[in-house]
Structures are given as structure tokens and as C-alpha cells.
Amino acid sequence: MSAEAVAAEPSDAQRSFPVAGRRALFAGLVAATMAGLLGLAAAALSPGGLSLLDHLLLVLFGLTLPWTVIGFWNAVIGFLILRVAGDAVATVLPAAARVSPTAPIAGSTAILVCIRNEAPERIVRGLRPLLDGLAASGLGDRFHAYILSDTSDLAIAAAERAAFAQLAAAFDGRLGLTWRRRTDNAGFKAGNIADFCNTYGHLHDYAVTLDADSVMPAEAVLRLVRIVEADPKLGILQGLVIGRPATSGFARLFQYSMRLGMRSYTVGSAWWQADCGPYWGHNAVLRLKPFIAHCELSALPGTGPLGGHVLSHDQIEAVLMRRAGFEVRVLPEETLGFEENPPTLMEFVRRDLRWCQGNMQYWRFLGLPRLKPVSRYQLLFAILMFFGSPAWVGLTVLGPLAAAFGDGIAAGPALALFWILLPMWFAPQLASLLAMLTRPSGARDFGGGPRLVASAVAAMAFMQLLVPIMWLAHTIFLIRLGFGRGIGWAAQARDDHAVPLATALRLLWPQTVLGAAVLLLVFVTVPAALPYAAVIALGPALAVPLAAITAAPWFGRLLAAGGVCRLPEERDPPAVLRALAAASSSSSSSSSPPSSSPPSSSSSPPSLVASPPAVGLPSCSSASAP
Known part of the structure; x- marks a missing residue:
């Protein structure tokens, strides 16, 4: 039976609790909650009748x-599963419980690392523990790593060639490694992966996608690949990604x-999204044949920031995979990658605005034929x-202004609305916190209950300061998009660095003035309303x-010294992070960050360095841009 035919069969979870019923229940809860909150808001604004300003x-x-209410109900459902289900992961992904951790792997998997103007030594440090683990597993012949470079800086490209040639030599005969560089980054990351698919995709059954900052244990890659191989319905399996100790x-x-x-x-959303799950573009396994056949993205019409190539390609690829009859699911385990x-706040804003521009391109895909209803919801939700x-800025x-110069606010409904919304904003954090605190030893990995609660309060207070800053940043950027001004695709500044007050003031003065x-x-x-x-x-x-x-470096050191927001991996690092730390401490302190110089017009043609590839893969020694 073909994978396409198997893809239509219902899963065990669907038979035990139909997914359609889950989605209907979730939609009803969301609609009823939104209606109730809008009714409460109308009551708060009702003294003197509803004016035009009140209606606005x-x-x-x-x-x-939508974002608040959907997040709330995802958190509530996730909490119930975490506390009631014997195996929360098996509840939302039954296939995970059926796969043996020692099952053989028959297919060939490509490890794809997409980079652009990154320091090569950082990529090598992050990738090497994974390659070591795969080679040591005895399954190295089933994997081949590809460094897919879109680097425009010639000095960095030369460093990449040397660094990855050395890495390929280190794994000679144990696991294949290929470095390929394009002369331009047409299509951005999606174009980079498309180039791989067109050139090497036929050589492999699966692909594991990694970003430049991704760190995955070999055990995680093997687990994800085994699950996908055991379930031919799966087109994309997304692993949960968590932050590294910082x-x-x-x-x-x-x-x-x-x-x-x-x-x-994630657990709550996986329960009702089920086979229409998310894809975040990295730390996931793709089934290559349907991905190549159904998920290629053409450039959008137009030349402005909302035309051309899609920046946020991942969720589009997920809905196209689901449209083709294959499932897209998430494995909500916290050991799968970092x-x-x-x-800094400035780098966070820059990354978020790039996502904003990419998500605004989704409106062109809302009308695609044969999309699943949940897939259309995911695209619309990403836009909203x-x-x-x-809307929040408004x-x-x-x-x-309405409180000061309007017909007044009804204090009772207004206060009720405030005290309902505030915990709803933090429902995912509060739900996870409660789930851990109500389990024996549930908070142990985070240093115990008191330390977990103290760090959670500090983190949530920080987020309450951060989120409104981002509201105005998004608003200004959306206005700029309306005038045809977008954002570029440059390498991120990943190393810690100070932000001078003058720089912060130059970039954040609109937020300061508004607040x-x-x-x-x-x-x-209305001084009584000031709090x-x-x-x-x-x-x-x-x-x-x-x-x-x-x-500021001193602030980070202060938090670390006090144990504030200390992750379990900081207390007891897993092997992959210990290896990464050892490699970082032994590396030369003279390494410099990537250059930001513009690409030269005399860029050399892309080239490829390869070790003897894995069994069944042809040897490659050179390549040209497509």
C-alpha cells in the first residue's frame, strides 16, 4: 500500500476521540469566551449609552x-492532559508510544543546516555533537549532513570552506558531509532548501531541518526519524524546541x-489540531518525496515587501503538506533540541518584524483550493x-481618552474584565506552573517550588513590560509595509552585547513617548486608574x-548568580550541551563575529566540499548554482 493511500486512514486517536469533535468543542469554547468578554466590555462602556467611540x-x-482566548483554552486543555493523562505525549501523538527506541532505520536522512553570514566555528560547534552521536549509534551510513550556505560575504565563505572541509575529513568513512554555497539567496531559506531538494533530494527519504543556532542530540534525531519511518501518514514531524541556557x-x-x-x-493545541499541526522551519523531520512534490513555493506577484519570495515559508509548507494528504504533527517533548x-531587545524586535512581514504574505494563500479548515485557521491566526x-495600541x-472625556466607565464590569484578562494573558505559563507544582517532584528540575515560582513571577513581569513594546513596534512596521518598506534578511547578532542608551533611545523613542x-x-x-x-x-x-x-553583562551575571530563571539544563546539562560548552571553552578567544560587508560583484561561483558520502550516495566534489 502506498504512503498516499495510508495517509487517508484514521489514527487510533481519531477512532477513540474523533478529531472533529475536539475541534468543534474547542471552537465552541473560544466563541463563547469571546462573546462573554465582549459582553463584559460593552457593560463596562455602557454608562450613558454606547457612543461611536465606545463602538470603536x-x-x-x-x-x-483571538490570540488571548485561543492561548487560554490551549493552556487549559494542556494542563488537563498534563495532569490527568498517564502519558501526555502519547495522548496527542499515539505513534510516539508505538515506536521502539532501538527500531532499525531503513531510510536515508539528510541533515540540512541553513546558514547565511554566520561564524563557521559556531556552526561546527553546534553540529559536531549531533554528528558524533549519529556516527557512534552505528547508523551513520543512514545520514548525510548538508551545510546549505547562502553566505554573501566572501571572507566568511572562505572560512566556511575551510571549516567544513576539516569537519568532513573528521567524519571520513563514518558519516557524509557536504558544504554547498549559492551565489545569492533567492527565495531566502525556502529557496535554499528548494535548491537542495532539486539537487540532492532524490538521494534521501527524509530531511531534518536545522537553523544556524539549532542544537539537537543524536537521540532526538533518531527518535523523530524512527517515528516518521514507522508512520507513513506523517509528512512533517515537528519537535519541540526550547531555549539554551543563556x-x-x-x-x-x-x-x-x-x-x-x-x-x-503545545500539548493543548496538539490535542485539537492533531494532524494539522505546526511546522516552525527547524528541528523537524520532513518526508522528502511529498515535500518535493507538493510544497514548493513560487514567488508571489508584485515587487513590494508583500510580493516576491515568502519569508515565513514554514507554515505554508505545513498546510500544503496537509493538503496533499499527509499529516503534520508535533512531538511535545522537551529533550528534542535547543x-x-x-x-537583546533590539535583536528580538528585528527578528519579530521579519516574522511579521512574512506572516502578512499569508493572505495570498487563504484562498488556496482544498486546504483543510484548520489550515486556513492557522494562516488567518498567524496574520491576526x-x-x-x-488594536492594542488603539x-x-x-x-x-474615553475614561477621561467620555460618559464614564462602569467600575464593576471594568474591574471584572481586567482581573479576568490578566491571568488569561499568562494562562500558558500559569497552567504549566500549576501542573508542575501539583505533581510530586514536579518542580525539582527547576530548583524546587519556591525557586520555580519566584523565577516564573520575574519572567512574567518581564513579559508584561516587553509585550506592549512589541505592540507599537509591530504597528509602526505594519504602517511601513503599507508604504512598501520591508525588512531585509541579515545574519542575527547572536553573541551577548551591550545596548547603549543612545541607541535604545534612537530606536525606542516612540514607545517611550506613548507610554x-x-x-x-x-x-x-483619572488618578485612581493609574495602577x-x-x-x-x-x-x-x-x-x-x-x-x-x-x-548589560552585569545584569545577566546578577541573574545567574542569584539562580533567577535557571533552566534545568543549566543545573544538569545534557551530554550535547556539555559537549558544546567544552568545545566553546577550548575554541580560540580571537575568533571574530561575521562581517556585515555587502556581497562583492566578483563573488566566486558556489562550490561544494564533501567527504566520502554515506553508503548509497554518489561522491560530489563540485557544484554550480541552479
């Missing part, structure tokens, strides 16, 4: 609700909050995620010092 506030409030204060606070939130949110989070930011500005103006208006007109207004406006008002302080 309700529309804006409605636009903010020395930057910003990254430390951010990823602790994310770590808590991802646990319940990533680096931006070390950023459109909610202008509420931040118009809400105080200070709102706080001043509330203080002058509630501060929940939203304090972060923007403090954006400049927040950016500088959280990037």
Missing part, C-alpha cells in the same frame, strides 16, 4: 481577543517564560497575531532603560 473600542477589543539577561528572562508557556500550550534566543498589535490610546503620555493623561484625569493603566503603559515608558539594562 469594542471593535478594537474584539481584534485583540548568559544574556534578556534571553534568560524571555526563554524562561517561553519554556513554561510552551509546555501546556535554540538561541536573541540576546500581528494585526492584534495595532485601546491604549483611546481607552484613557509616558498615557501614564501622564491617566494621572491627571491599571501601568499594566499596559509602563513597559513602553521604560523601553529605553529596559533595553539597556537587560542587555
